[in-house]
Amino acid sequence: DQQVKQNSPSLSVQEGRISILNCDYTNSMFDYFLWYKKYPAEGPTFLISISSIKDKNEDGRFTVFLNKSAKHLSLHIVPSQPGDSAVYFCAASPGGSNYKLTFGKGTLLTVNP
Amino acid sequence: NAGVTQTPKFRILKIGQSMTLQCTQDMNHNYMYWYRQDPGMGLKLIYYSVGAGITDKGEVPNGYNVSRSTTEDFPLRLELAAPSQTSVYFCASSYQNTGNEQYFGPGTRLTVT
Numbered sequence: 102d103q104q105v106k107q108n109s110p111s112l113s114v115q116e117g118r119i120s121i122l123n124c125d126y127t128n129s130m131f132d133y134f135l136w137y138k139k140y141p142a143e144g145p146t147f148l149i150s151i152s153s154i155k156d157k158n159e160d161g162r163f164t165v166f167l168n169k170s171a172k173h174l175s176l177h178i179v180p181s182q183p184g185d186s187a188v189y190f191c192a193a194s195p196g197g198s199n200y201k202l203t204f205g206k207g208t209l210l211t212v213n214p
Numbered sequence: 215n216a217g218v219t220q221t222p223k224f225r226i227l228k229i230g231q232s233m234t235l236q237c238t239q240d241m242n243h244n245y246m247y248w249y250r251q252d253p254g255m256g257l258k259l260i261y262y263s264v265g266a267g268i269t270d271k272g273e274v275p276n277g278y279n280v281s282r283s284t285t286e287d288f289p290l291r292l293e294l295a296a297p298s299q300t301s302v303y304f305c306a307s308s309y310q311n312t313g314n315e316q317y318f319g320p321g322t323r324l325t326v327t
Contacts, residue, residue, distance in 0.1 A: 105256070110254075133314050135314055135315070142320070142321075143320055143321070144218070144304050144306070144318030144319050144320050144321055145257070145304070145318045146318065147315045147316065147317070150314060150315065190256060190257070192256075192314075194314050196314075198310075200245060200262075200308060200314055200316075201259055201262065201272060201273075202257075202259065202314065202316070203256075203273075204256030204257045204258070205256050206254060206255055206256045207256060
C-alpha cells in the first residue's frame with residue numbers, strides 16, 4: 102500500500118509559468134516532508150523540506166505548502182525554467198531521529214522553452 | 215569533496231552470481247542508506263546504518279546484506295542474484311542532525327539475467 106502518492110506521472114509547463122507538483126500521504130505518523138529532484142543517470146538531490154509544524158516553506162523559486170488535515174503537500178516552482186525539467190520525488194519521514202524516508206513514484210516535469 | 219561515490223556504474227549478473235556494490239562518502243556523515251529504484255517506482259530503502267558497526271533493515275532487505283566497518287564505507291552484498299534484483303541502486307548519506315536531507319550517489323544499474 103502506497104503511503105506517499107504522486108498521482109501525476111508527468112507535467113508539462115511553459116517557461117516562465119508556474120509548475121505545481123502534488124503529493125498525498127496516508128500515514129499520520131509522517132512528520133517531515135521533502136522534495137527531491139532527479140536528472141537522468143544521476144542520484145536524487147535534496148530540494149526543499151517542511152516540518153509538520155509549518156504550512157509553508159520558501160527557498161528562492163521553490164515553495165512547499167503543507168495541508169496536514171488533507172494530508173497533502175505541493176511544490177510550486179515560479180517561474181519555471183527549462184533547467185527545472187527533471188523527475189521530482191516527494192518523500193516523508195516520521196521525523197525525530199527516524200530518518201527512514203518513504204518516497205512517492207515521482208512526477209516528470211518538462212518545462213518547454 | 216567527492217560526496218557519495220558508487221562503483222560500479224553498470225553491471226550485468228547471471229542468476230545465482232554474487233557481487234558487492236561499493237559506496238563511499240567523504241563528508242564524515244554518520245548515517246548511510248541503500249535504496250533501490252525499480253522502473254516507474256519510487257526509491258525503496260533496503261538497509262541503513264546510523265554509524266560504524268550498526269546496521270538495520272529497511273523496507274526491502276531480503277536478498278541483501280550490508281556491513282559498516284568504517285564511517286566512510288557502506289557496501290551492499292548480493293549473495294544469490296535473482297532477476298527480481300534488477301534495479302538501480304542508490305547509496306546515500308546524511309548528517310545525524312539533518313538526517314532527512316540525504317546526499318545521494320549517482321547509482322549503480324544492475325541487470326540480472
